[in-house]
Amino acid sequence: MESRPNKIPTHQDMENNVVDRSQEVTLHEILDRVLNKGVVLAGDLVISVADIDLVYVGVRVLLSSVETLERIQSDKQKENEHMHGPNAGINR
């Protein structure tokens, strides 16, 4: 992913070689913080609660689709091991 500069201030005592990506925070770092954290409101005063939940759900959907993908891969691997497992190897 192309890294983009950001304006997150760095601590004055920060040594340059410590925080190697302090000047280019990735999107996943940003999303990891802003989508499900911070002051969260519900009720009539705000309009976006349902929609914020949609963002959250959106990420969850992405995560669960990844999990599904991993599960499929894992199943395939198990299937493969079953077909070419230790017994199969020894019998050859």
Place this chain on the structure above:
Amino acid sequence: MDSDFIYVYCILDHRPLLEDQSLASSFEVLPVKEYYAAIKHVSSNEFSEESLKKNFADPEWIETHTRNHVEVISSLMVNQAVLPFKFGTVFKSEENLEKFIEEHSSYIKDHLRALEGKEEWSVKIYCDKKVIRDKIVELSNELRELEKQVRESSPGKAFLMKRKKTALVEQKTRELMKTHGQECYEQYKNISESIRMNNLLPRELTERQDDMILNVACFIDRKNVSNFLHITNLQREEYQPLGFSIDVTGPWPPFNFVEMNDSRLQS
């Protein structure tokens, strides 16, 4: 603009001095009761329920707006504590925001006081299992002995020994990851006022080739930050050759250290 909604970045207890003037056009400061809210007026066209559904499906929109959310709050927290709002919090009107602040004044006051003088830092540790597997064989007498036995065995026996070696490499790799990850975590915990474990993100999100094994947010007293960074530097020197990558970023707005879904906030 059809009608104005109020997008809220954060709440502060005194008027902020903005060090990064390039962000000055991104927001305005609204005095509300004894506090200040960093806000922007947004169009209902963009932030209505229907529009948001569409916008949330647009990665470019999400990236632009989430980065802006963090950048604005980060620029304001340089000189004072901020109470950051979750991305996308939109009030219907200034009156509603005022009502919220008035109703939750003590909550805001308590939290701003608790956040004063502290910083949120992120540590994500990744592991390259291929590197660890190679190193494990170098480091383990048991594995080196097994490797020797494989070389000296007949083909049939060597096959079984290889399988045993592979299983042992996996087991020792897991043990090493767990031990070092735990050691790092304990050190962060000791230096932090508070620490929060977050979900591990899959490669599809991190777009990295190695695996995330630890994702923590550390809430650190400002006077301990240099020490914290020194610790992460030492860990990096020690663990990087073993295939660990320690990714430290911050200071972040304290998103992880404001109570979520506080019942007092349900209006």
